[in-house]
Amino acid sequence: MIEVTSLTKRYGTFTAVNGLSFTVRPGEVLGLVGPNGAGKTSTLRCLAGIIPASGGKVRITGHDIAAEPVAAKRALAFFPDEPRLFDYLTVRQHLNFVARIYGVANHAAIAQPLLEELEIAEKADQLPGELSRGMKQKLAIACGLLHAPKVMFFDEPLTGLDPLGIRRMKDSIVKRAREGASVVLSSHLLHLLEEVCSHVLILKKGEKIADGTLAEVSARFSNGEADVSLEEIFIRATGGSEN
Template sequence: MITVTNFTKRYNDFTAVRDLSFTVAPGQILGLVGPNGAGKTTTLRTLCGIIPPSSGQLSIATHDIVKAPIAAKRSLGYIPDDPRLFDTMTVWEHLAFTAAAYRVSDFERSAEALLEAFDLTNKRDTLAHNLSRGMRQKVAIACAFLHDPTVILFDEPLTGLDPQGIRNIQQAIRERARAGAAIIISSHLLSLVEALCTHLLVLNLGECRRFGTMSEVLGDVGHTDGNSSLEAAYFTMTKDDAQGEA
């Protein structure tokens, strides 16, 4: 369960996110969309405890990220848009390191299954600095999944992946949701969000423009031309903001 209540983040005189509230229940996948600078990454980075909120409450699996950060992070898997690996460690050493950090005993079976699921078995002993961008992304996701988190945050999860990798990651995300994880996907790939997500949160200028189930949001916007795709709805929802900034 993810709960965000009246969350605001300020940087001096600039408000990056203003009075944001939403929830993601177990089994739900929330698509977080908006233009560059809308506040998406700030929201994710605050949820995972990298930066503190200016005000409001954010909780991961009922644990307040400020008051109980260790308990919250033990329930959390976070995949940033540019995952940083240790260049001189192998793929398997990354998994072993992650298992030790989260105190995952007998991790080998789960690690082997993740390597197979993400087509990394033949890269097991490869150093991170010899991996492609897409391979590094898959290693980061495998590490994030290893401790079986109940909350998973993705910031542009498909960066650098080939078509087979994209299919594998989409399948893994669906499987995690079916198993009861609460998931947020921040992405500019609207087709991915529409295909995977059960719910949608549209951010712009640090404020919530729409929040609800995918069908509710698409239905609320409406189109006289009969086009109910997320792409068409997105441009309708952000059009006024863009005109206001011009």
């Protein structure tokens, strides 16, 4: 469960996120959308405890990320758009390292099926430098999933993946949500959000324009029209520009 109340993030005099509030319950997938510079990445980084919020509260599985960061982070996983890996650790050694950090007992029994699910088992003894962009992404995902997080944040999760990889990633996100995880993902690929997300939150210039289930947000901006795509809703909600 993710509970966000009046989240604000400022960089000097510039306000990137302003008074954002929402909740993501177990099993829900929230799509964070907005034009460039809307504050999506800042929001995700505040939620994951990477940067401190300037105001407001973020609770991850009941733990305040500011007051109890260790307990909150034990429950979450953050997947950046660009996989951040250690050059000198093989795929298997990455999982070994992460297991020790999170205290995952008998990690090998969990890691092997995970590697097979993500189709990188045969690359287990290779270094990141020997992997393709997509493979690196999969390794970062395997590392994030190893401790079975209850909360997951994805920042542009499909960047660099091939069509098959995109399909697998979507299935993986939906599977984790069905198993009870709360998921927030940010993406410009609106068709992905339509397929994967149960809820959507539209941001513009750091402020919430709309949120709710896909049906609720569609109803608000469809002007009575039927079968309006999320892309059309996005354009109507944001006024078709970044400003």
